[in-house]
Amino acid sequence: MIREIFCDTCKDETPHRLINPSKNLFQCEVCNSVTEYKKEKKIEIRAIISKDDYSERGKIEVGPSETLTVGEEIVVETGEGYRLGEITSLELKNGKRVDVAGVEDIETVWLRDVGEVKVRFSLHKGAVTTAYEIFTPGEVEFSVGEVIPIEGRKYRITRIKLINGGLLRKDGRIAKAKEIRRIYAQFIR
Structure with missing residues (x-):
């Protein structure tokens, strides 16, 4: 199995070959260095996407180490399918609204449909x-x-x-x- 992974030696994403599945060890195809790779688990966050006077609930999936910013575009999964939205506000778990936040602190992402x-x-x-x-x-x-x-x-x-x-x-x-x-x-x- 070949996968693109960031190589600390090459300082770039390079093809890596799986050499030990039980320990998730991959070897760089460029420099032959070996690294352990664990796929980052995604977090689901509630999203409200608006188009004119109509708003719809959905969700976004992001990595736990990511940061979201007002103005950023992101794909929202809704009951109708996938829609492209621009973040207009980030609501934290304490109810406060901010322009930038780590995903672990976010309760709801508010967006406007830009598709x-x-x-x-x-x-x-x-x-x-x-x-x-x-x-x-x-x-x-x-x-x-x-x-x-x-x-x-x-x-x-x-x-x-x-x-x-x-x-x-x-x-x-x-x-x-x-x-x-x-x-x-x-x-x-």
């Missing part, structure tokens, strides 16, 4: 502004100055308001759908 997100638009045509929404994968990029077709009409993106409070105004500035609070676009003839 598929709702992008809100303010579409301007003369003195009339119309609200519009689309659902798109979180990795889709929008750019200031980009011309987009919406319901048979063309609109030019003039500004992009970000979730973190930033505002993109210069042509060519790009944001991913999962980072966007609202897109402002002007009708073009």
Whole structure:
């Protein structure tokens, strides 16, 4: 059995061959050093993942020595399957909310779904502004100055308001759908 394991001698993950199953001894295929390898047991933590006004319970599996951070993306297992979420808050066992914590201290991980997100638009045509929404994968990029077709009409993106409070105004500035609070676009003839 060959497995990628961190080698203390090579200072890198290298292929190791199992040489003694009863003692979990592996030999590095590069430098021939021998090491004992024990697979780290995973811990399940409760997770609440939200998409717009709907929240769903799930769980994440992490190693006991890991640290989680707000803003980090992680896969959540739910009753509906697996979803990609961005950590928005970490609730400790004492009820306190923090931005960074070791997994042994965490009671609940709060996330927002970034696999598929709702992008809100303010579409301007003369003195009339119309609200519009689309659902798109979180990795889709929008750019200031980009011309987009919406319901048979063309609109030019003039500004992009970000979730973190930033505002993109210069042509060519790009944001991913999962980072966007609202897109402002002007009708073009």
